[in-house]
Amino acid sequence: MTDNVEPGKYPDLSGLIKSYDVRGIVGESLTDPVARAIGAAFADAVVIPDGASEVAVGHDMRDSSPGLAAAIMAGLRDRGVNTIDIGMCSTDGLYHASGVLNLPGVMITASHNPAAYNGMKMCRALARAVGENTGLGDVRSLASAYLGDGIPQETQRGSGREHDMLPEYSAFLRELVDLRGIRPLKVVVDAANAMGGYTVPAVLGARAGLPELPLEIVPLYFELDGTFPNHEANPLDPANLVDLQAAVIEHGADIGLAFDGDADRCFAVDQTGAVVAASAITALVGLRESARELARGEQPTVIHNLISSRAVRELLVAAGATPVKAKVGHSNIKADMASHNAVFGGEHSAHFYFRDFFYADTGMLAAMHVLAALGESDGTLSDLLADYTPYAASGEINSRVDSVADALARVRAEHVDESTSTDEFDGLTVTHWDDSAPAAERWWFNVRASNTEPLLRLNVEAATPETMRIVRDAVLGTIRGE
Numbered sequence: 001m002t003d004n005v006e007p008g009k010y011p012d013l014s015g016l017i018k019s020y021d022v023r024g025i026v027g028e029s030l031t032d033p034v035a036r037a038i039g040a041a042f043a044d045a046v047v048i049p050d051g052a053s054e055v056a057v058g059h060d061m062r063d064s065s066p067g068l069a070a071a072i073m074a075g076l077r078d079r080g081v082n083t084i085d086i087g088m089c090s091t092d093g094l095y096h097a098s099g100v101l102n103l104p105g106v107m108i109t110a111s112h113n114p115a116a117y118n119g120m121k122m123c124r125a126l127a128r129a130v131g132e133n134t135g136l137g138d139v140r141s142l143a144s145a146y147l148g149d150g151i152p153q154e155t156q157r158g159s160g161r162e163h164d165m166l167p168e169y170s171a172f173l174r175e176l177v178d179l180r181g182i183r184p185l186k187v188v189v190d191a192a193n194a195m196g197g198y199t200v201p202a203v204l205g206a207r208a209g210l211p212e213l214p215l216e217i218v219p220l221y222f223e224l225d226g227t228f229p230n231h232e233a234n235p236l237d238p239a240n241l242v243d244l245q246a247a248v249i250e251h252g253a254d255i256g257l258a259f260d261g262d263a264d265r266c267f268a269v270d271q272t273g274a275v276v277a278a279s280a281i282t283a284l285v286g287l288r289e290s291a292r293e294l295a296r297g298e299q300p301t302v303i304h305n306l307i308s309s310r311a312v313r314e315l316l317v318a319a320g321a322t323p324v325k326a327k328v329g330h331s332n333i334k335a336d337m338a339s340h341n342a343v344f345g346g347e348h349s350a351h352f353y354f355r356d357f358f359y360a361d362t363g364m365l366a367a368m369h370v371l372a373a374l375g376e377s378d379g380t381l382s383d384l385l386a387d388y389t390p391y392a393a394s395g396e397i398n399s400r401v402d403s404v405a406d407a408l409a410r411v412r413a414e415h416v417d418e419s420t421s422t423d424e425f426d427g428l429t430v431t432h433w434d435d436s437a438p439a440a441e442r443w444w445f446n447v448r449a450s451n452t453e454p455l456l457r458l459n460v461e462a463a464t465p466e467t468m469r470i471v472r473d474a475v476l477g478t479i480r481g482e
Contacts, residue, residue, distance in 0.1 A: 010148040017140040019132040019451050020331055023110055023119035026064040030118055032071040033147070039075025039106070040151045041142035042122060046135040047081050047104050050124055054082040056097040058089035058165075059108035060195050060262050062226035064118050069108045072120070073160055080154035086165045090195040090263035092362035095127040096169045099358035102126060109195075109262040112234035115227045121262075127358040128338070131331035170202045170210060176356050177368040179204075179213045182375025188256040190220040190244040192233035196259030196363075197222035203364055204371075215371070218251050220244060233261035236349065238275070245273035255374060255381050257367050265350040266363035268370055270381040279309035280388040282346025285369045286312065289344040289354075290321035303336050303345030303353070305329075306426045307446060307459045310433070311390050312346070327426040328448070334359050348396070348459070392468040394460040399479045404449045407456055407479050411447055414478045427457075439463035443471045447479065 013034075016024040022038065024030035047055055057073050059065035065088075073083040086097050091107045098105035102125050110117035122130040122139070130136050146152075187204075191197035197219070206212055220243060221230045231240045235258040248256040248269055256269040268276040286302040293300035301322045304312045316323040326336040326345070330353075333345045337359040345353035352366035353359060370381075377384050401407040408428060415430055416422055423429040427448025432441065443462035450457065456479050462468035476482075 010144040013140050013144050017136060017143065019136070020129075020329060021119055021121045021136075023113060023117060025116050026068075026118050030068070032067055034143070035068045035071035035120075036075040036078070037143040037146040037151060038120065038139060039072035040079050040146050041075075041139045042072075042104075042106065043076050043079035043081045045138035045142055046122070046124060046130060047076070048079070050104065052081075052104050052125060054084060054103050056084045056086055056094065056101055056103050056105040057108070058086045058094040058097065058105070060090075060226070061088060061193075061198065061224040062110065062115070062118055065108045065226070068118060068120075069106075072106050072108065075151060077158035077160060078151045078153055080156055080158050082158040083160045085160060085162045087162065088195075088198060089165065089169070090199045090364070091121055092264045092357070092360065092364060093165060093169050093199065094121070095123065095358060095360040095362065096172060097163075097165045098123050098125060098127045099360070100168065100172070107262070111262045111264070112232065112236070112260040114232060123360075127360040129331040129334040131329075134331065166199075166202050167207075167209070169199075170207060173203055173362075173365055173368060174210060176354075176365060177372050179215070179368060179372055179375065180211055182214055182372060184214040184216065185255065185371060185375055186216045186218065186251060186253040187371065188218040188220060188244060188247045188251055188253045189222075190235075190241075190247070190256065190258045191222050191263075192235075192240065192259070192261065193221045193223055193225040193228055193230060194233040194259065194261040195224075195263040197224055199263055199364055200259075203368075214375070218247065218253060220247055233259075235260055235265070235267040241267065241269065241275060245269050245275075249273050255371070259363050264361050264363050266352070266367045266370075267350050268367075268381070270385070272382060274382065276381070276385060277309065277389055277393065278346065278348050278350040279312050279393070280385045281350070281352065281366060281370060282308055283312045283315045283388040284373055284385065285352060285366060286316055286321065286344050286346060287319055288369055288373060290316065290319055293343055294320055301340045301342040303333055303340065303342045305333060305347045306429065307348040307396070308346060309389070309391060309393060310444065310461060311388060315388065325425065330361060333361075391461050391463055392465040394458070394468055394472045397458045397472070397476065398450075398455050399458065399476065400453070400455055401479065402454070404454060404456060407481075408447065408449075410478050410481070411475065415445075415475060440467050443467050445471060445475055447475070
């Protein structure tokens, strides 16, 4: 490709095209000409070498998204590649199209980022991830060169067509999880004015050709608006769940669901308004998927990332499943899903992956599994999940540091001794956990560096809330040099 281009000759796109996707401010780092160059680069770096002649392109509800989608498709057609415009969709809607059509895909979205941003997620056919080492680095280099020298034009330009995939997406998910026989549930859904407001009615609501489900959906911010007038579409921030928590209590709902901007992640709150840990959902869905495989006489494998609760692994082992630890990040999870033929995978960030969904992540399918489990039980969601959250977790805490290396050295010096074990599989994990020891002595933490900023990310879990707080505060003080 163009990895060894003369420094300074071409635009630097390293701040825009990152390790896993494309993110930038519209009109500044991300413009229509840049998007067109990225489309051409994707064609030359991934699509054509893979032997594909057509690419599915979808976009979210941001004002800039249709224009960027058009620019991407123009760049693809410049290089002789045909395009299928599937229109507005969630990111998992794009993955569905890539899977059932067996085509590479591009999704125009900035996910949970604020309104000024937009971006792209790319995949190979069958929704296989495109990351730094699987094509995105080459896309970056070629796009930079095309911005400097112009896009080479094929004599035979590609053609374009349109295909609305929403009805097929809805029917596909309904086939995977049958909700028709569950008890009636009242469900509050906070779509944050983003893509959940488009997909939830299509999948869970009344739709022509699909049977009615025993769900009363209470919509919160379903109006599509890429300026996010009510709150950001980032459920990882507790402030963005406050309205959902209040609405669940106000309506006496059984459960609340929140989706991020492109609806590939799903978060839940129980009937009391308490936030459900993503690890609890990983355990719940992992056990459901494993039970199905075990009933068939198969040995199920479930992927969980390093930051997932210790309980996930314990519960899966007890059920007869094989848990496999993976590094954080969707390209890592997807690769491990495929290599292990895993039935399910979960991350602490509420990305949930399914073998039945091309090993890709889908917030909607995870939500449907939780609804099915709740609807098949007689109790509340908190009752259902009580056994899945036996430990206390800090959640991810970010600290900006002057030197990542120096901060990690301090952590090693102050928190690693003969009573602990260490693991450097993904960052530094320090474990002090003996099931025969008192609860106050059972804890672990992980510190890992951000790929893009001088940040350290800390996650702590312990057998008791008090121990978790003690360990959290001590390690944070060390990281921050306090």
